[in-house]
Amino acid sequence: MKRSILFSVLVTLGCLLPPMLVFAIDQEAENLYNRHCAACHGIKGDGEGSAAYLLSPKPRNFTLGVYKFRSTPTGEPPTDQDLLRTLKQGIPGTPMPAWDRLSEKDLVAIVEYVKSFSDIFEDEDSMEPPITISDPPPLTPGSVKAGHKVYQEMECDKCHGPGGKGDGSTASSLKDDEERPIRPYDFTRGPGLMKGGASAQAIYRTFMTGLDGTPMPSFIDELEEKQRWQLVHYIQSLSSMGQAQALPKGTPTLRAIKVSADPSLDLSDPVWTKAPVAMVPLRPLWARNNWVDSIKVQIVVGPKTAAFRFEWRDVRKDETTIRPQDFRDAVAIQYVPDAISADYVGIPFIGMGDKKNAVTIWHWKADWEADVTGGFSDVVRKYGKVMDQMVIDLTNEKAYLPGRGADNPLSINKRKSSVEVLKAKGFGTLTSLPTTAQTVEGRGVWHDGVWTVVMHQVLDSAVGPSLSKGQSLPFAVAAWDGAAGDRNGQKSVSQWMELVIE
Amino acid sequence: MKKIQWIIPLTISLFIFGVGSLEAAKYKVIKGGVKNGGMVSGSIILNPPPSAVKMLKVDKDTEICGGDRPSEELVVSEGGGVKNAVISIEGIKSGKKWGFPKKFVYDQKKCRFVPHLMLVKAKTKGTVLNSDNVGHNFHTVSKGIFSINKKIKANAKMVVKKNKIKRPGVVRVKCDLHSWMKGWWVVAETPYTVLSDENGNFSITDIPPGTYKLKVWQEKLGKTEQDIVIKAGETTKMDVELSL
Numbered sequence: 001m002k003r004s005i006l007f008s009v010l011v012t013l014g015c016l017l018p019p020m021l022v023f024a025i026d027q028e029a030e031n032l033y034n035r036h037c038a039a040c041h042g043i044k045g046d047g048e049g050s051a052a053y054l055l056s057p058k059p060r061n062f063t064l065g066v067y068k069f070r071s072t073p074t075g076e077p078p079t080d081q082d083l084l085r086t087l088k089q090g091i092p093g094t095p096m097p098a099w100d101r102l103s104e105k106d107l108v109a110i111v112e113y114v115k116s117f118s119d120i121f122e123d124e125d126s127m128e129p130p131i132t133i134s135d136p137p138p139l140t141p142g143s144v145k146a147g148h149k150v151y152q153e154m155e156c157d158k159c160h161g162p163g164g165k166g167d168g169s170t171a172s173s174l175k176d177d178e179e180r181p182i183r184p185y186d187f188t189r190g191p192g193l194m195k196g197g198a199s200a201q202a203i204y205r206t207f208m209t210g211l212d213g214t215p216m217p218s219f220i221d222e223l224e225e226k227q228r229w230q231l232v233h234y235i236q237s238l239s240s241m242g243q244a245q246a247l248p249k250g251t252p253t254l255r256a257i258k259v260s261a262d263p264s265l266d267l268s269d270p271v272w273t274k275a276p277v278a279m280v281p282l283r284p285l286w287a288r289n290n291w292v293d294s295i296k297v298q299i300v301v302g303p304k305t306a307a308f309r310f311e312w313r314d315v316r317k318d319e320t321t322i323r324p325q326d327f328r329d330a331v332a333i334q335y336v337p338d339a340i341s342a343d344y345v346g347i348p349f350i351g352m353g354d355k356k357n358a359v360t361i362w363h364w365k366a367d368w369e370a371d372v373t374g375g376f377s378d379v380v381r382k383y384g385k386v387m388d389q390m391v392i393d394l395t396n397e398k399a400y401l402p403g404r405g406a407d408n409p410l411s412i413n414k415r416k417s418s419v420e421v422l423k424a425k426g427f428g429t430l431t432s433l434p435t436t437a438q439t440v441e442g443r444g445v446w447h448d449g450v451w452t453v454v455m456h457q458v459l460d461s462a463v464g465p466s467l468s469k470g471q472s473l474p475f476a477v478a479a480w481d482g483a484a485g486d487r488n489g490q491k492s493v494s495q496w497m498e499l500v501i502e
Numbered sequence: 503m504k505k506i507q508w509i510i511p512l513t514i515s516l517f518i519f520g521v522g523s524l525e526a527a528k529y530k531v532i533k534g535g536v537k538n539g540g541m542v543s544g545s546i547i548l549n550p551p552p553s554a555v556k557m558l559k560v561d562k563d564t565e566i567c568g569g570d571r572p573s574e575e576l577v578v579s580e581g582g583g584v585k586n587a588v589i590s591i592e593g594i595k596s597g598k599k600w601g602f603p604k605k606f607v608y609d610q611k612k613c614r615f616v617p618h619l620m621l622v623k624a625k626t627k628g629t630v631l632n633s634d635n636v637g638h639n640f641h642t643v644s645k646g647i648f649s650i651n652k653k654i655k656a657n658a659k660m661v662v663k664k665n666k667i668k669r670p671g672v673v674r675v676k677c678d679l680h681s682w683m684k685g686w687w688v689v690a691e692t693p694y695t696v697l698s699d700e701n702g703n704f705s706i707t708d709i710p711p712g713t714y715k716l717k718v719w720q721e722k723l724g725k726t727e728q729d730i731v732i733k734a735g736e737t738t739k740m741d742v743e744l745s746l
């Protein structure tokens with residue numbers, strides 16, 4: 001009798017164990033999601049995260065169960081592979097970063113957690129399988145010409161325009177499912193910005209399954225197989241000359257080399273010819289036509305000092321903020337001081353840290369650079385003749401004393417550095433460090449549409465980071481284009497990268 | 503052996519009960535129909551009636567779509583009767599047979615959805631037609647019910663398989679090529695869901711006696727609800743007055 005009771009109890013416990021295990025795995029996925037995804041996609045997965053107001057396109061509302069990039073027919077939920085692909089690659093030209101540095105196990109767990117926000121994934125019996133995509137035939141002038149005919153027959157020109165520029169007759173009236181204005185893709189921008197992917201198969205998949213949630217429909221019943229590939233070839237021909245070529249996929253690892261001679265602030269220091277160059281892709285928080293889409297980064301560590309070098313394209317030099325309509329060019333690095341590893345489990349949210357982990361930011365500003373090299377610039381410089389009635393004489397040192405006494409960084413009229421050191425525990429908490437801790441120096445030169453900037457720091461100062469050999473530091477970069485009005489949360493950002501000291 | 507005989511059936515029945523409770527929310531048809539059911543009938547009135555009808559700008563493919571036309575978002579008769587309001591009785595867990603069409607047909611004629619508002623049961627199969635000489639993209643917006651976007655070329659059709667309309671709720675229908683086109687599918691929770699006619703009149707029959715909530719939804723006027731008491735063999739008169 002006792003054995004039978006024991007048997008029944010064990011069987012009951014055995015039945016309870018799998019649900020308990022699932023619960024345990026969910027907790028880890030939930031933690032990862034809340035840490036890295038919720039600020040945009042919302043704790044409830046409804047796209048109403050605290051940072052959502054800074055973003056365009058808006059983060060996906062998972063509770064609606066509607067997904068853009070799928071290999072399944074329109075109206076069907078995406079496959080796990082579809083979600084993993086979007087998660088790993090990110091979406092170019094949008095704030096959605098690439099999460100390729102997360103482990104496969106974590107990626108799968110996050111996909112399951114994201115799916116749990118909508119019950120469309122539950123009716124597995126009625127789900128339709130992904131469409132078949134065969135090998136693409138070779139592109140020829142004939143297939144491109146035929147593709148142009150298909151483009152017109154299918155009325156693609158009504159939205160995408162006769163030349164594929166996204167300027168069709170209906171383009172200005174288009175709204176997405178949430179009634180927000182949305183523009184059709186301008187194919188002439190280039191293949192690098194096709195959100196669903198730019199390969200022949202990806203283009204095929206996009207118009208065959210449609211982009212659910214947007215006005216882009218599925219053409220699955222409209223075309224014969226031959227016509228589909230002709231259309232793909234025409235689209236490819238429209239975009240081939242576009243400037244936005246595909247950026248390197250995935251999140252780069254930054255390698256800092258150790259050198260025997262301390263690097264200087266000099267932009268032409270020979271050490272930069274030896275240091276490896278990382279091409280870091282940047283994403284705009286608010287999508288637009290021209291943003292800083294990539295930046296070259298190099299890092300060198302000497303015995304006593306470390307230097308970071310940046311190079312990025314910017315058509316116009318913006319080095320003043322005096323008038324209300326002036327915004328400056330800038331570049332910044334962000335790292336987690338005291339980080340043990342660059343593993344995603346331990347690092348804070350990319351948007352300037354979170355309550356559990358602070359980040360340190362070094363922010364180089366073009367206008368502070370102009371202050372250092374050309375003398376401090378205050379309102380009198382821009383509005384001199386208008387300033388007759390000014391009560392405070394800004395040429396008198398005394399005008400700055402109260403501000404300087406309160407450690408206001410804008411009251412430093414003898415600016416020593418073009419770099420400001422700040423700390424943050426989440427966006428909205430950005431704080432400048434006291435003057436004694438402002439030990440990072442900078443040098444920046446704009447020439448012929450390119451900014452080159454070096455940030456220079458003495459190691460073992462109160463301000464980190466400690467860059468010891470073999471260390472792996474979570475590291476990110478951001479850039480601002482003054483001509484586009486970039487400032488604060490309007491900027492281009494990288495994903496968390498691993499900075500490895502070799 | 504006798505002592506464990508209650509543990510195993512208990513565990514099994516607890517398991518079945520757990521699974522079974524998931525199905526408790528779904529509507530059940532009473533075999534043999536509703537005995538001594540009651541009825542509700544009445545009108546949906548808009549007081550005061552609207553002064554002017556909103557016009558929709560028709561500015562694409564005008565040779566086929568025609569010119570500007572009155573919007574169907576609020577159709578009110580001379581007597582103030584509101585057409586196409588959705589009236590439903592909330593809180594009936596089991597009752598009469600559905601009696602809804604086994605197949606639906608939804609059309610696009612002269613760049614207009616026909617009917618403007620369609621009442622349908624979940625999981626019904628059907629066909630979406632394009633009776634126009636111009637292509638439309640059939641685009642539905644919903645939360646987990648039926649969210650699809652498919653190009654249907656001129657004089658073609660799209661088949662909607664059984665089980666694709668997943669659950670009760672409201673689906674908004676549009677065409678992005680012709681942005682004035684607007685339609686609705688209301689997927690009913692129970693067969694006690696009807697539409698008001700062009701005079702605003704409606705009636706719902708075979709209601710098991712009891713106290714329920716009468717819910718009214720109109721696409722422009724929004725939703726309202728009222729308590730309603732249904733007595734066996736009697737007709738409850740219920741006029742609902744809406745306002746802009």
